[in-house]
Amino acid sequence: MKQDISTMADKIRYVQDTLQMINGKWKVPILMSMYGGKNRFRDIQRNIPAITTRVLSKELKDLEANKLVTRTVHDGKPVSISYTLTAYSHTLTPVVDEMIKWGKQHRKGGL
Amino acid sequence: MKQDISTMADKIRYVQDTLQMINGKWKVPILMSMYGGKNRFRDIQRNIPAITTRVLSKELKDLEANKLVTRTVHDGKPVSISYTLTAYSHTLTPVVDEMIKWGKQHRKGGL
DNA sequence: CCGAATCCAATATGATACTG
DNA sequence: CAGTATCATATTGGATTCGG
Helix, strand or coil, X not given: CCCCCCCHHHHHHHHHHHHHHCCCCCHHHHHHXXXXXXXXXXXXXXXXXXXXXXXXXXXXXXXXXXXXXXEEEECCCCCEEEEEECHHHHCCHHHHHHHHHHHHHHCCCCC | XXXXXXXXXXXXXXXXXXXXXXXXXXXXXXXHHCCCCCECHHHHHHHCCCCCHHHHHHHHHHHHHCCCEEEEEECCXXXXXXXXXXXXXXXXXXXXXXXXXXXXXXXCCCC
């Protein structure tokens, strides 16, 4: 078995890289709400309490720029637009799952 | 084996709770840099590239308010002050470890 | 050394209204 | 429905200085 020879400074840099991808209050919740498949803007918004269209719009653009979501325009009358998670975004699942676990066990509001 | 019956809305709330504890660019790196034991302000600052005293001061207060770190004043001439992690802060280890792993595998700068 | 105080810039978030 | 535009506030981050 190999041991982890990363220095603490390395680890801090890794974490900072991760944080840059999912920074802010909204990105992880948005990704979570999209797990099902195709998602329309309005549906995502309904799934995230209290997010405004302005913020959601900006966050979706960030996520797209980071290759975590894909935006697709479906022609038709009227055109519909859907957002889907990329395969890449699924690599974040272990991180997100640990965050869910922690929040569940330690939330202040009680169970 | 029990299944997880949390709804997506629940999970989103859990994650939001977690995010509130570790929000921002600095809290997780600060916690990581403190793993060794007692830490003085100046040492923590040295471990986190580019953090200023103002930010570190504020973040340490937040972390203290959230019971993740303890501030101790050691009498003497001159007095010295140390920060240590609480037992509670160690419950975040799985989250932090996953963030390290992800950052290590996906960082843009290459290995 | 350990911060607090001050000043300021940059981002993030929010409320509301509006367009195609 | 899927956003954009505008305005306002809040939070964060940074530079510098200063006191115990």
